[in-house]
Structures are given as C-alpha cells and as structure tokens.
Amino acid sequence: MNGRSKQLRTDAKRTAILVGAADAFRRLGARRAGMREIAEALGLSAGNLYYYFRNKDELVYYCQDRTLDALLDVARTARAQYGSRGQLGSLIEGHLRVLLGEQASGVLHLEFDDLPAPLLKKVLVKRDRYERLVRGLIADGQKRGEVRPGDPKLDAFVLLGALNWTARWFRPGGAWTAENVARHHRERLLDGLLAPQPWSRS
Amino acid sequence: MNGRSKQLRTDAKRTAILVGAADAFRRLGARRAGMREIAEALGLSAGNLYYYFRNKDELVYYCQDRTLDALLDVARTARAQYGSRGQLGSLIEGHLRVLLGEQASGVLHLEFDDLPAPLLKKVLVKRDRYERLVRGLIADGQKRGEVRPGDPKLDAFVLLGALNWTARWFRPGGAWTAENVARHHRERLLDGLLAPQPWSRS
Numbered sequence: 001m002n003g004r005s006k007q008l009r010t011d012a013k014r015t016a017i018l019v020g021a022a023d024a025f026r027r028l029g030a031r032r033a034g035m036r037e038i039a040e041a042l043g044l045s046a047g048n049l050y051y052y053f054r055n056k057d058e059l060v061y062y063c064q065d066r067t068l069d070a071l072l073d074v075a076r077t078a079r080a081q082y083g084s085r086g087q088l089g090s091l092i093e094g095h096l097r098v099l100l101g102e103q104a105s106g107v108l109h110l111e112f113d114d115l116p117a118p119l120l121k122k123v124l125v126k127r128d129r130y131e132r133l134v135r136g137l138i139a140d141g142q143k144r145g146e147v148r149p150g151d152p153k154l155d156a157f158v159l160l161g162a163l164n165w166t167a168r169w170f171r172p173g174g175a176w177t178a179e180n181v182a183r184h185h186r187e188r189l190l191d192g193l194l195a196p197q198p199w200s201r202s
Numbered sequence: 203m204n205g206r207s208k209q210l211r212t213d214a215k216r217t218a219i220l221v222g223a224a225d226a227f228r229r230l231g232a233r234r235a236g237m238r239e240i241a242e243a244l245g246l247s248a249g250n251l252y253y254y255f256r257n258k259d260e261l262v263y264y265c266q267d268r269t270l271d272a273l274l275d276v277a278r279t280a281r282a283q284y285g286s287r288g289q290l291g292s293l294i295e296g297h298l299r300v301l302l303g304e305q306a307s308g309v310l311h312l313e314f315d316d317l318p319a320p321l322l323k324k325v326l327v328k329r330d331r332y333e334r335l336v337r338g339l340i341a342d343g344q345k346r347g348e349v350r351p352g353d354p355k356l357d358a359f360v361l362l363g364a365l366n367w368t369a370r371w372f373r374p375g376g377a378w379t380a381e382n383v384a385r386h387h388r389e390r391l392l393d394g395l396l397a398p399q400p401w402s403r404s
Contacts, residue, residue, distance in 0.1 A: 031233070031316060084396060114233060138395070148397045154378070154386045155395055161367025162360045169359060176356070184356045192394035193340070193357055194286060195350045 014052050017042060018063050026171070031114070035059075061119040068126040070098045075133035084141030085190060088159075091137060092189055093182040095163045100170050100178035131156060159189055216254050219244060220265050228373070233316070237261075263321040270328040272300045277335035286343030287392060290361075293339060294391055295384040297365045302372050302380035333358060361391055 020042035024033040027041075035056055039049040053059040074094030081087045115123065135156045141147030147155070166181060176184075222244035226235040229243075237258055241251040255261040276296030283289045317325065337358045343349030349357070368383060378386075 029316070088395060114231070141396075146397060146399070147395055148390070148393070150386060150390075151378075154383065155390060157367065157371060158364045158387060158390045159395065161365075161370075162363040165359065165363025165367060168363075181356065184352060185360060188350070188352075188357060188360045188394075190394050190396050191350070192390075192392050193290060193349055193361065194343075194392050195348055197348070 010052070014062065017044075017049065017052055017059070018066075021059060021063070057115055057119060061115060061123065064115075064123045065126065067098060068123070068130060071095060071130045072126070072133070074098060075130060075137070078137060079133070084137070084144065084146035087137050087141070088147075088190060089186050091134065092159070092163065092186045095160075096166060096182040096185060097178060099163070099167050100172075100181060131160070134160065162189060212254070216264065219246075219251065219254055219261070220268075223261060223265070259317055259321060263317060263325065266317075266325045267328065269300060270325070270332060273297060273332045274328070274335070276300060277332060277339070280339060281335070286339070286346065286348035289339050289343070290349075290392060291388050293336065294361070294365065294388045297362075298368060298384040298387060299380060301365070301369050302374075302383060333362070336362065364391060 017038070021033070021038045024037045024041040027033075028037055035049055035053075036046055038056075038059070039046045042049070053062065071094075074091060074097075077094060078087045078091035081090045135152040138147055138152040138155045138159075142149055142152065162185060166185070170176075170178075170181065219240070223235070223240045226239045226243040229235070230239055237251055237255075238248055240258075240261070241248045244251070255264065273296075276293060276299075279296060280289045280293035283292045337354040340349055340354040340357045340361075344351055344354065364387060368387070372378075372380070372383065
C-alpha cells in the first residue's frame with residue numbers, strides 16, 4: 001500500500017471512529033465516555049483505537065477541527081448565494097447538515113471546554129474565524145437593508161445558539177431528520193416565530 | 203434567633219454562595235471549579251462553605267432547582283399576557299432575566315450532566331414541566347393563528363436554544379446588559395433576522 005492510499009484508509013477509519021465516539025458520547029455523556037467505552041461502541045480493542053488516536057483529547061480535537069473546516073466551507077458557500085435570504089438560509093441549512101448529518105458528530109462539537117490549552121487555543125482561533133464570517137454575512141445584509149438593523153454580534157449569537165443547541169437534543173433516527181430540522185430552523189430564524197398579521201407590519 | 207429568621211439568613215447566604223460559584227465556574231469552567239475554588243472566590247473557609255452545601259453536586263442541584271422555580275414563575279406570568287406577541291415576549295425577557303440577571307447563576311443552569319442520577323431526575327422532571335408550558339404557549343398561539351404553523355416542539359427548541367446559549371457567552375459587566383440582550387432576543391426570535399421587504403410578504 002503506498003503512502004497516499006494508506007493515508008486515505010487512515011482518514012476513513014478515523015471518521016468511522018468519530019461516528020462511534022459520538023454515539024458513546026450521546027449515550028453516556030461526553031465526560032463519562034472514555035477511550036474504553038468508545039472502543040467498545042465500535043467493537044474495537046482499546047489498543048486498536050489508540051493506534052488512531054493517542055487519547056481522548058486528540059480524538060475530540062480532531063473532531064472539532066474537522067467540523068470547523070466543514071463549517072468554514074458552509075460559510076463560503078453561503079456567501080456565494082444571492083441576497084440575505086439566500087445567504088443566511090444556506091448558512092443555517094449547511095450548519096445543521098454538518099452538525100446533525102450522516103456523521104452526526106455534532107455532539108462532540110461543543111465539548112471543548114476540557115481540551116488542554118494548546119489544542120483549545122487552535123479550536124478557538126478557527127471557531128472565531130467562522131463566527132467572523134457569520135457576522136460578516138449579517139452586517140452586509142444590514143447595509144443592503146435586508147437584515148434588521150442591530151448589533152451583528154448579538155444576531156450571530158441568536159443564530160448560532162439555536163443552531164448549536166440542536167446537538168444537545170437531536171437523536172439520529174428519532175422523530176425528525178436533519179433535513180426537517182434544517183428547513184424548520186431556517187424558516188423560524190429568518191422570519192420569526194410569529195405569523196405575519198394583516199393588521200400590523202412588524 | 204428563631205427558626206424562621208435563621209432559615210432566611212441561610213437562604214440569603216446560599217444565594218450569595220451561588221453568585222460566587224457562578225463566578226468561579228465562568229473563570230475556571232464548570233468542571234475545574236471545585237468546592238475549594240468556590241470558597242476562595244467568596245473569601246470563605248472551605249469548612250464554612252461545607253456548612254451550607256455538603257458538596258458540589260448539592261450546590262449545583264440547589265441552583266438548578268431554584269432557577270427552574272423562577273422559570274416556572276416566568277411561564278405563568280407569560281401566560282397571563284395578551285396574545286402571542288405579549289406572551290412569548292414576556293417569556294423571552296423573563297427567561298433571560300433569570301439566566302443573566304443580578305444573580306447571574308445562568309452559567310450553572312446548564313451544567314447538570316454530571317449530577318448523580320437521583321438529583322438529575324428531579325431536575326429533569328421540573329425542566330420538562332417548564333418546557334411543556336413553553337410548548338403550550340406556542341401551540342395556543344398556533345390555534346389562534348398568531349404563531350406560524352408547525353411542530354411546537356421544534357419551535358420551543360429554537361426559542362430555548364437561543365435563550366440558553368446566552369449563558370455560555372454572556373459576561374456580567376461586559377458589552378451588553380441583561381436588558382439589552384433580552385430586548386434584542388425578543389425582537390429577533392419573534393420577528394426573525396430578516397427585515398420585512400416591501401415586495402414580499404413572508
């Protein structure tokens with residue numbers, strides 16, 4: 001096996017491990033699921049798991065980093081859409097597909113408080129880059145009059161809060177698909193919970 | 203000192219302890235802040251702290267329980283308002299006042315994953331009662347045509363996700379007051395991020 005195909009196989013294996021880890025995290029809680037529980041969920045020996053990740057911190061960091069790369073792609077795709085409805089709608093659906101989609105590793109995405117400082121710092125730098133892109137989409141829409149005027153930071157908190165919260169309650173194979181949730185959240189965040197009333201323009 | 207005034211003094215002291223604990227949690231992270239760090243933040247001896255709470259679980263549980271009592275009051279007050287705009291607006295502002303207001307113990311509110319099972323169960327029962335009230339307000343508004351049609355559970359997740367997320371980023375004495383955030387979130391969640399456009403009714 002040459003170096004490149006070996007790397008591809010390693011990446012595929014690491015991805016499969018993340019899916020199993022997310023499952024163990026959901027069942028046991030992020031703190032109670034250790035390397036042993038993750039190996040069990042995957043039917044791997046602990047030794048085999050340690051071949052791919054030296055410890056739980058490295059596993060969580062790898063997941064964060066990959067998730068943030070995917071979110072940065074989502075933000076770039078969103079920016080290429082037309083108008084704020086298209087851009088923010090694309091962002092909302094893309095963000096939820098990353099968090100809740102097939103690999104459903106979203107549950108790992110929020111558990112970085114316990115990472116050791118050097119890894120945490122790398123995650124936060126990348127997360128800040130994503131959040132700046134989100135705020136930029138909002139601020140641009142405000143300049144065009146398509147987004148309500150206000151502080152783009154607070155708007156981004158509303159948006160990202162509702163989106164990231166899904167990782168806490170969403171269960172793959174449960175009552176809703178990731179697509180159901182994405183469509184619903186898109187509509188509610190862009191247009192609000194209240195129905196437009198004939199006698200008042202908000 | 204009679205029994206009743208002693209109880210009042212104990213409650214006041216426990217409240218003061220929660221404020222200090224929330225501060226330690228914000229600085230150190232919920233998991234790294236132990237009883238010793240909380241005592242230090244309050245200028246108490248550890249022994250004095252243990253007089254009021256036998257351990258960290260009891261402290262976190264007491265905070266959760268008191269927060270949920272306050273939220274149940276918020277939901278009852280909201281239900282007494284007129285129309286969905288009044289009811290959900292009152293709920294949003296009340297929820298954020300509880301989480302971010304003077305006692306600012308919101309940071310403790312979300313950290314119940316580590317509670318021992320019997321305490322966790324009590325917290326979840328009360329939390330479910332609150333969430334049912336929130337979904338009820340949404341469903342009633344849908345019947346009156348004041349809230350957009352859809353699954354009230356998903357709507358409640360959008361609402362509570364954005365609201366609870368504030369406990370992760372809000373800093374007392376920072377750029378915004380709890381009132382700023384409450385007004386902003388009320389407006390955005392009820393009416394959406396997008397400005398109404400003259401050429402389209404959503």
